[in-house]
Every structure is written in C-alpha cells, then in structure tokens.
Amino acid sequence: MKRFWRMFLVVLILSNIHGLVYAQNDSEKTEESNLPYTPVITPNGSTLPWKMENGVKVFHLIAEPIKHEISPGMVINAWGYNGQTPGPTIEAVEGDIVRILVTNQLPEPTAVHWHGVLVPNGMDGVQGLTQKPILPGETFAYEFTLHQHGTQMYHSHGDEMTQMGLGTMGFFIIHPKKSEHKIDRDFAIFLNEWFVEPGTATPNPNIMTDFNIFTFNSRAYPGTAPLVVKKGDRVRIRIGNVGQESHPIHLHGYNFKMVATDGGDIPESAQYPETTGVIFPGETRDIEFVADVPGDWALHCHRRHHPMNAMGHDTPNMIGVNQSGVEEKVRDLVPEYMAMGEKGMHEMTEMNMQGPENTLPMMGGAGPFGSVGMGGMFTILKVRENITTYEDPGWYHHPEGTVAESIDKSQAPQAEVVSYTCPMHPEIYQESPGSCPKCGMTLQAESVSK
Amino acid sequence: MIKKREKGGTMQIFFKKVTLFIFNVGAFVILGCGSIPKNQDSREVNQVLEERLGYSRQSDEKKAENEIEKRVQVLFNEKLTSDSAVQIALLKNPSIQSAFEDLGIARADWVQAGLLKNPIFSGHARFPEGGEGDTNVECAIGTDLLDVLFLPLRKKLASSQFEKVKLRVSHEIMDVIADVKTHFYTLQFTMQIWTMRQMALKAAEISMEFASRQHEAGNISSLDWVNEKVVYEQAELDLIHSEADVEVAREKLIPLLGLSGKGEMSLQIENHLPELPSSDPSLEELEERALAQRLDLAAARKEIEILHRSLSLTQVGVIPSVNVAANTEKDSDGTRVTGPMWELELPLFDQKQPAIARVKNQIRKSQYELAAKENEIRSEVRILKGKMLTARKIVEIYRDKMIPLRGQVIVLTQQNYNYMLMGVYQLLQAKQNEISSQREGIEALGDYWIARVDLEQALGGRVPEAVSEKNSTVLPIQQIEVEQPLQSEMHHHHGGES
Incomplete structure (x- = not known):
C-alpha cells in the first residue's frame, strides 16, 4: 500500500x-x-x-x-x-x-x-x-x-x-x-x-x-x-x-x-x-x-467485394445473357424494369436508379473521368505540390500528355481474323471451321489481316 | 178437380221457377267467364316482378314473335350486363314462358269451377201390351240443386287456388332470374380469372425465357432451367382449368337466356364483375322482410286458406246431393201428369266425418310446414347475410390493403433489383404474387355478388340500398290472414270451423 x-x-x-x-x-x-x-x-x-x-x-x-x-x-x-x-x-x-x-x-x-x-x-x-x-x-x-x-x-x-x-x-x-x-x-x-x-x-x-x-x-x-x-x-x-x-x-x-x-x-x-x-x-x-x-x-x-457496398449474393448471373426482346415483355408487367448485368455491372453505376431506402448503391462515386465505380473500403491519397492547406484540393490536374486515352483507330493494332479455307479450293472462305462444300475436305485455318 | 188443378197450377209455377233458376245461373256463368281479360294475369305477375326485382317482362302476348326477337336482338347488340341478361331471359327463357302458361292453365281451372253441372234430361217410353192404349212417355229435366247452391263457395276456393298459382309462378320466375344472375356473375368472374391466369402465364413465360437464355449462355444448370419449365407448365395447366371453367359457365348461361347455343347469337358480355358497391342493401330486419315478402311463403299461406275453404265446402257437403227435376208423363190412358221430382241422399251412415277430419289434418300439417319453412328462411337469410358481409370484408381487404401492398412489394423489389440486390426472378415473383392477390380478390368479389343474389332470392325480392328510409323498404304486399300454426292448433281444439 x-x-x-x-x-x-x-x-x-x-x-x-x-x-x-x-x-x-x-x-x-x-x-x-x-x-x-x-x-x-x-x-x-x-x-x-x-x-x-x-x-x-x-x-x-x-x-x-x-x-x-x-x-x-x-x-x-x-x-x-x-x-x-x-x-x-x-x-x-x-x-x-x-x-x-x-x-x-x-x-x-x-x-x-x-x-x-x-x-x-x-x-x-x-x-x-x-x-x-x-x-x-x-x-x-x-x-x-x-x-x-x-x-x-x-x-x-x-x-x-x-x-x-x-x-x-x-x-x-x-x-x-x-x-x-x-x-x-x-x-x-x-x-x-x-x-x-x-x-x-x-x-x-x-x-x-x-x-x-x-x-x-x-x-x-x-x-x-x-x-x-x-x-x-x-x-x-x-x-x-x-x-x-x-x-x-x-x-x-x-x-x-x-x-x-x-x-x-x-x-x-x-x-x-x-x-x-x-x-x-x-x-x-x-x-x-x-x-x-x-x-x-x-x-x-484488395478483397474485391470490400471496396464495394451492399450487393445481392443470390442474384441471377446475367453475364452474357442477351435480354433483348424479353426486356420489353417484362416491362409490360413491371414498367420500371431495365435489363442489367448482361455486360457486367458497370452500367448500373451510370443509370442513377432508385434503390431501397437508406441503402448505398453497390458502387459509385463521381470522379473527374466519370463514375469511379467503387464503394466501401476505398479512399484517395491526394498528393499535391504547392498547397498551403490540407483542405481537399479537388481532383488532380494531370500534366499534359500524362493521362492514358483513346488513340486514333487507324493507329490501333489490327485485329487478327481467322478464316477457314480449303487447300484444294482456295476460293472457299468461311469464318467458322467446317468441311469444303466442293470436295468435303476439312477446312484449314489461316490468319488474314482485315 | 179445381183443387187438384190449383194444386197442379202451384206445382207448375214451382217447376217453372226452378227451370228459370237453372237457366239463369247457367247464363250467368257462361257470360261471366268471358268477362275477365286474359292478359291481366301476366300483367299481375309482371307487376310483382317489377316491385320485387325491378324487372318486368315488357311483353304481352299480343306482340308478335318477331317483335320480341327484335327486342332481344337490341339487348344482344350491347355488351350484356346482369340486368340485360335478365331482360333477355324474361323474353326468351322457355321455363319462364312455361311458367306463364301455368297461369292460363290455372285460369281454365278457375273458370271450370264457376260452371254448373249440366242439367240432365231423362225420359222413357213404355208401350201398352196387347196394343191397347197410348204409349206411356215420361220426360224429366233436372239438375243438382246443391251444385247451384255451392257454386259461390266453389268459386271462392278456385279463386284462392288461382291466386296460389300466380304466387307460385312469380316465385318460379324469380328463381329463374336469380339463376340467370348467378350464372351471369359466375361467367364474368371466371372470365376475369382467366385473364389473370393469362397474365400469370405470361410472367411464367418470361421467367422461363430468362432461364432459357441463362442456360444458353452457360449461366444456370439444366436443373434450374427444367425447374423453371415446370413452373411454366403449372401456369399453363392453371390456364386450361380456368378456360374450362369459362366454358362451363357460358354453357350454363346460354339455356337460361333461352338460347340453343347453336350460334344464333354470340355472347358478348361485360368481361368484369361490377365493382363492389359502396354500401350493402339495408340489412335491417331482414328476417321479417323475408317472411313478409317470400312468394313461396305467401303461396303456402294461400294453400292453408284453400284448405280452410275446402273444409267449409266439405262441411256443407254433408248432404252430398239434392237433385231436383221437372217430370212430365203421358199415361197410356192419355192423361198427362206433370210435376217436380227430387232426390236427396240421406246422411245417415256417411256424414263425411273422415273427409272433414282429413282436411283438418291437412290444414294443421300445412301450418306446421309453414312454420318449419319460416324458420328455415330465417336461418337462410342469416347465413346469406353473413356470407355477403364476409365477402364484402374480404373484397375490401384485397382492394384496400392486399393488392396495394403487393404493388408496394413490386416497387420495393424493383428498387432492390435496381441496386442488384435482387434479381429479375424475384421481381417477376413479386408480380406473380400481385396477380394471385388480384385473382383472389376477384374470386371474393364473385362470392359477394352471388351471395347478394342468393340473399335477394332468400328475401323474395330486391332490397333497397341502405341509404333509403327504413319504413319505405318493406314492400307492400297483400297480407293473408293466417293463424300461427301453434295458436291455430289450440283454436282447433276449442272450436270448429264453419
């Protein structure tokens, strides 16, 4: 004591x-x-x-x-x-x-x-x-x-x-x-x-x-x-x-x-x-x-679903599912329906649709180049020259020529196209494998530039 | 001789008077039967229908057949409503026409009852044996005197019977009208349900289409796809059942409208039930109303009246027959004797006690039957009132709560879909649930209208809406004074009838 x-x-x-x-x-x-x-x-x-x-x-x-x-x-x-x-x-x-x-x-x-x-x-x-x-x-x-x-x-x-x-x-x-x-x-x-x-x-x-x-x-x-x-x-x-x-x-x-x-x-x-x-x-x-x-x-x-907000776990997988034609039919019954998911989830970030109350969209956040498409555990380290306060300086102004962007189509590398032709009949061309309609020989693949 | 002649003269006068009486009564009856117009009967029935149900046949027999056909055609040109269906049935339904023919039959019976028995002319001739003297010829003309005396009683009885037939005919027609309305509403709601089943099938088809495309893209297993197909087939089966229901309802309505169904007219009907009315008929004192209004009850009461009348007739008929006649005879010696003849049955052995007792028993039996029927009607009215009120509550819950809630579920599911928290299947399921609720709401609305028709039928007539004044709601009908069965039973013990 x-x-x-x-x-x-x-x-x-x-x-x-x-x-x-x-x-x-x-x-x-x-x-x-x-x-x-x-x-x-x-x-x-x-x-x-x-x-x-x-x-x-x-x-x-x-x-x-x-x-x-x-x-x-x-x-x-x-x-x-x-x-x-x-x-x-x-x-x-x-x-x-x-x-x-x-x-x-x-x-x-x-x-x-x-x-x-x-x-x-x-x-x-x-x-x-x-x-x-x-x-x-x-x-x-x-x-x-x-x-x-x-x-x-x-x-x-x-x-x-x-x-x-x-x-x-x-x-x-x-x-x-x-x-x-x-x-x-x-x-x-x-x-x-x-x-x-x-x-x-x-x-x-x-x-x-x-x-x-x-x-x-x-x-x-x-x-x-x-x-x-x-x-x-x-x-x-x-x-x-x-x-x-x-x-x-x-x-x-x-x-x-x-x-x-x-x-x-x-x-x-x-x-x-x-x-x-x-x-x-x-x-x-x-x-x-x-x-x-x-x-x-x-x-x-870096866990994929952590920089993201609530999303459904049991939603049907619509990747690559063509919804044309069906979408209209759904709208006959449920007029607000929009087909989503065929090409991924990004389109959702741009649709600005009404969600459930008190719920954040799965991903979002406006950036200088469009939607950031993030949520959850995500923030931005903003490193700036010549600032006097640590107030949010806004978006970074990139020096000219330092941002990746789309290039002219003519400059883009040519996509390789495979076509199929018959060794015996070179006039036969088709885009999918098969056999020659003239002689029945298996067509051979050849690369051509379009 | 003088005395004898005088006596013979008195007899002659009496004979003349009797003869005249017979003749006069006969003439009165023959003239009397032609004096009531035939159409009055159907007009009376029409009036009852108008009062009780707000319908009238709007037809009298003078109108030509093609006139009626034209009117029916006009009604068929519009989409049928329950009211126009009833109008058509009144014009075309053979059962209704047949009921109207009953009026003619009853009228014939009534007229028959007013006719006296024909007088009987009898005679015989006897020839003298051995050729001496003239032929003895005797002639008589006579009639049953009681027949003449009982005529007014018999006519009263027949008239009561005729009234009873009118009540029965009106009641039968009202039953047919109720049938028409019930089947009309049934057709309407089966058609509406069929529409809902079609929507459900469409939703299932879309689900299946999604599944098919997901399967094609390699996103769901064959198991999930086949499960989706099963759901679709179930919806298809439901639609087929519902189609059959429509067919049955249609076929049941066709003969009620007096159609053969050979395609003479295509049935265009308003394909949805009327909305739930904002208020129910006045439900005050329904049981009393039913007891006062029911035509079958009135007919049963009439029957008791008839029995009372036939009792009087039987009691009077203790002396079954008094035949009076005028007789004339030419004797073989050439003398003519003329005078009255009478013949009466002496009620020594058969005083008609069994017949009287029988009628009395019949009266009491009818009174008990009437009491039983009244209690049955009270119970029926209470049950149907409950059914109608329950159906109203159910319809109101579907209309005001369930269906709006299902709509809200769709909106909220849509919001979840928008945030990719739920998928298109859940959205379509929410829609399916809404369709199911709408269908169940329609079923309840059908229950309401059919319960309302049943209640009207149980009440023996349409009930005014609740807003109308209480006193004016009970329709005035001719009250026939009939003792209550149990009281009358007592009465019978204390004193007889006459």
Whole structure:
C-alpha cells in the first residue's frame, strides 16, 4: 500500500512537469503547435480532448447509441463513443499517466479494454474477468501509466458481438517521447465490417461472416474523406482492425514500408518495401512513405467485394445473357424494369436508379473521368505540390500528355481474323471451321489481316 | 178437380221457377267467364316482378314473335350486363314462358269451377201390351240443386287456388332470374380469372425465357432451367382449368337466356364483375322482410286458406246431393201428369266425418310446414347475410390493403433489383404474387355478388340500398290472414270451423 502511494506521488510530480511543459496554456484544448508530436489525423473522425489534472491526463469516453452516417444516403443506428464511431482517437505520450473516465450510456453493461496497451491487470477492461461491468448510467475510472509507444486501440470487452458489431472501438495512440524522424502527416484508419440489411438502418450484430458494408473509420466510399498531403511529406498511415476479417490494404503509386505493429516498432533491418499490407483482426500496422509523386492515388482493401457496398449474393448471373426482346415483355408487367448485368455491372453505376431506402448503391462515386465505380473500403491519397492547406484540393490536374486515352483507330493494332479455307479450293472462305462444300475436305485455318 | 188443378197450377209455377233458376245461373256463368281479360294475369305477375326485382317482362302476348326477337336482338347488340341478361331471359327463357302458361292453365281451372253441372234430361217410353192404349212417355229435366247452391263457395276456393298459382309462378320466375344472375356473375368472374391466369402465364413465360437464355449462355444448370419449365407448365395447366371453367359457365348461361347455343347469337358480355358497391342493401330486419315478402311463403299461406275453404265446402257437403227435376208423363190412358221430382241422399251412415277430419289434418300439417319453412328462411337469410358481409370484408381487404401492398412489394423489389440486390426472378415473383392477390380478390368479389343474389332470392325480392328510409323498404304486399300454426292448433281444439 505504501508502495502504491509512493508511486502515485512520483507519478503525480512527473505528470505535473509534463503538464507544465506540454500543455502550458490551457490543458482543455490540445493545441497542435504546443504538442511534442505531430497530431494524428483520424479521417472522418476526431481526437479526444483531455484535461490535465494534477499531472494526470484525463479523458472522458461516453459509450452511447448514436446515429451514424456511413456515407451520404445511409445513416445507421450504431453504438459508439462520444457521438461517433470509431470513438475519438486517444492520443498521449509515452510516460503519461492517463485517467480515462468511461460513462456507460448504453442499454447494457460494458467495459473498455485498452487493446495492446500495457496496463496493470485490473485496468485491462475485461468485463467480469478483471473488473465489474460498468452498468448503464455508471462511470468507471481507468488509470495507468503509459510505458510504451505505438498504435494501440480500445474497444468494448462486454457483449462484443453486439457492441463491437455496432461500432464501439477507437484508436489509442501513444507517441514516443522523442521521435526518430519527423512525420508530416500521420493518419489513422480503423477497418470495420458491418451487416446492414438493404433497406434497414440497424446493423445486425448476429452476422459472423457475411458482411455487406466495409468501412474506413466507419465510412464507406464515396463518404470517406481523402488523405491530403504535400509533395515530399513523410506520411504515416496507422491501420487498426478489431473486426472479423483480414484486410489487404493496398496503396497505389508507392512502395511503403511497414514500420510498426501493435507490439512496437519494427527494426529497420526487418522492414521491406511493399504495396499491400494485410491487417488481421486484433492487429494494427503503421506504414510509412515519402509522398513524392503527385496525383490522386487510390488506397483500398484488395478483397474485391470490400471496396464495394451492399450487393445481392443470390442474384441471377446475367453475364452474357442477351435480354433483348424479353426486356420489353417484362416491362409490360413491371414498367420500371431495365435489363442489367448482361455486360457486367458497370452500367448500373451510370443509370442513377432508385434503390431501397437508406441503402448505398453497390458502387459509385463521381470522379473527374466519370463514375469511379467503387464503394466501401476505398479512399484517395491526394498528393499535391504547392498547397498551403490540407483542405481537399479537388481532383488532380494531370500534366499534359500524362493521362492514358483513346488513340486514333487507324493507329490501333489490327485485329487478327481467322478464316477457314480449303487447300484444294482456295476460293472457299468461311469464318467458322467446317468441311469444303466442293470436295468435303476439312477446312484449314489461316490468319488474314482485315 | 179445381183443387187438384190449383194444386197442379202451384206445382207448375214451382217447376217453372226452378227451370228459370237453372237457366239463369247457367247464363250467368257462361257470360261471366268471358268477362275477365286474359292478359291481366301476366300483367299481375309482371307487376310483382317489377316491385320485387325491378324487372318486368315488357311483353304481352299480343306482340308478335318477331317483335320480341327484335327486342332481344337490341339487348344482344350491347355488351350484356346482369340486368340485360335478365331482360333477355324474361323474353326468351322457355321455363319462364312455361311458367306463364301455368297461369292460363290455372285460369281454365278457375273458370271450370264457376260452371254448373249440366242439367240432365231423362225420359222413357213404355208401350201398352196387347196394343191397347197410348204409349206411356215420361220426360224429366233436372239438375243438382246443391251444385247451384255451392257454386259461390266453389268459386271462392278456385279463386284462392288461382291466386296460389300466380304466387307460385312469380316465385318460379324469380328463381329463374336469380339463376340467370348467378350464372351471369359466375361467367364474368371466371372470365376475369382467366385473364389473370393469362397474365400469370405470361410472367411464367418470361421467367422461363430468362432461364432459357441463362442456360444458353452457360449461366444456370439444366436443373434450374427444367425447374423453371415446370413452373411454366403449372401456369399453363392453371390456364386450361380456368378456360374450362369459362366454358362451363357460358354453357350454363346460354339455356337460361333461352338460347340453343347453336350460334344464333354470340355472347358478348361485360368481361368484369361490377365493382363492389359502396354500401350493402339495408340489412335491417331482414328476417321479417323475408317472411313478409317470400312468394313461396305467401303461396303456402294461400294453400292453408284453400284448405280452410275446402273444409267449409266439405262441411256443407254433408248432404252430398239434392237433385231436383221437372217430370212430365203421358199415361197410356192419355192423361198427362206433370210435376217436380227430387232426390236427396240421406246422411245417415256417411256424414263425411273422415273427409272433414282429413282436411283438418291437412290444414294443421300445412301450418306446421309453414312454420318449419319460416324458420328455415330465417336461418337462410342469416347465413346469406353473413356470407355477403364476409365477402364484402374480404373484397375490401384485397382492394384496400392486399393488392396495394403487393404493388408496394413490386416497387420495393424493383428498387432492390435496381441496386442488384435482387434479381429479375424475384421481381417477376413479386408480380406473380400481385396477380394471385388480384385473382383472389376477384374470386371474393364473385362470392359477394352471388351471395347478394342468393340473399335477394332468400328475401323474395330486391332490397333497397341502405341509404333509403327504413319504413319505405318493406314492400307492400297483400297480407293473408293466417293463424300461427301453434295458436291455430289450440283454436282447433276449442272450436270448429264453419
């Protein structure tokens, strides 16, 4: 007990010094210029404010049901923290003493687990195992010293299927006391999957594998905010996952290195260049690169159906099915009917038809060259020269002659046409194999240029 | 001699008076029977039909056959409605015509009842044996006096019987009209259902077409394709069944319209049922209305009246016959004697008690039958009222809820289709479900109209719409005073009839 008080005192003094040094003016507002680190940007999200109280950084999380917009046109009944999902990003510095108050405004008990953060066992937040449940209406205080740095997470650890299925998670980022190198733009993207029956608003927490909405920071494209950086910026993207599936996150235009896991920094000797990093459930990964090539670069999960919104699994396969003639007949019975699917799904993105309420089209998003035809886990890294703010700069203006485009037909390579002819009767030509009508010999294929 | 002559003179006067009476009565009857116009009967029946159902035959026998044919042709030129079908049936249906002929038969019976028995002229001649003296000749003319006395009673009885026939004829015609309407509505709704089955077949055909093309493109298995074909064939079978239903309904209607079906006229009918009317007929005091209106009940009551009359006749007829005659005889000595003759049966052994008892039993039997019929009618009216109201509720649910909901399902399925969340088969299935609901709605509407006809039939006449005033809804009919069976039973025990 004595030991505890002694520790407490030391920590108190240390944190006071911290508070004096790092939060000089007003501990209520975290001012970027005063921070010893580049603050993390949570696209479509925010950072949790904190107060210094006797050298302790005090945060307050409120777990509660919320209305959350997945993308314009779709609002879901989610559970989150402080009005958002993912909850606001907690940022602190290695060595900080943090006190996190958690108020439960959910209809059922909860507990918050500090995922990857090295804490005393009683602060680990496992409902029933290391603490009593936080009953609805109660506020619990978690307090511990941060002994590490890295990208960690927090999430509810009670009735996880429901609470996490509805969005109760967030980032817990611990900056090192002293950075090896300066990061210019530090982004945090939480991966998540949901099942929201088309036409409904409440994610179904009972679904285990068959998800239909895939999100970056609980937003689906085209609702995802772009990552805006200046040319030459050193960029870090922290990616966290407490969902059900692994996600191969792929960045266009760059090689990057994976510099850290949730367990700590990866030694430089163990880093290697790559374009896709897989983030498994329960993991975080930090990737870094220098943004030296301007442009609008796609960043997305590489599972085909993840950068995509809800689509039917049992719809008939219409690829290559000629619907001419039948389409009109259907319209006699159902006047709004449009034949779709014969030539793929792209035409759907251009039709702009009415879908079920509160449902996103399978794919869409207006781009500078037409429909982007994406959804879900998709966003854009916008690298620009000569920008003064990190506001969305709009679409990239490509230098002349640097965009692929259609070439003159006369310049196009000639398509090879195969025709069939009879060795005995060269006047016989036909486009399909067969036998000669004159002598019955098997026709031989020959290539001709049209 | 003088005294004798005087006596003979009195007799002569009496004889003359009797003779005159017989003659006069005969003349009255002969003149009387020709004095009522023949058409009055059918006019009366027409009037009943007009009052009860709003239809009239609009025909009298004077009109030529081709006149009727012309009118029928005019009705056939328009698409038939239930009303015009009834008009045609009234003009052409042989059963209705045959019922009208019953009126003539009843009238003949009635006239017959008003005729006296013909007087009997009898005589004999006897020749003297041995050639002496004149031939004895005796002549008599006589008639049954009671026949003359009973004539008014008999006529009353016959007139009641005639009334009964009129009621029965009207009732039969109303039954035929109800039949026409029922079969007309049946034809309409089977035709409508056939249209829905055609639509269902079309939807199934499109599904099959999609499956066929998907199969051709290598996108579905033969199993799925064949399953689609099975669905189509089922729809085809449904259509064939429904086609047969239309044929049966048509064939049932044709003879009711008085057609032979040899193709003399093509049957163009309004191919959909009338919409559900906004209100039902007034359902107030339906049972009382039925008891007051039913013509078969009126006929049954008439029958009791007839039995009462025949009882009177039987009771009066305790003395079965009194024959009076005038007799004249020329004796063989040349003297002529003339005088009246009478003959009467003495009711010593047979006082007609069994016959009287029999009629009394018949009266009570008829009264019990009437009571049973009244209870049956009450029950029938309640059942049919329930059927009609249930059918209305069902039609309203289909019309106001089910079919709009099915429409909404199509719109929402379409939205899911638009976002590639559902496929064309689900869209077509949503349409199929809508078609099924429409078909079921039509079946319920058919049930409604047929229940309404049945109810009208059970009530013995059309019921005014609910909006009309309560008091004016009961049609005035001639009430025949008949004692309630159980009361009359008591009455019979306390006193006799005369």
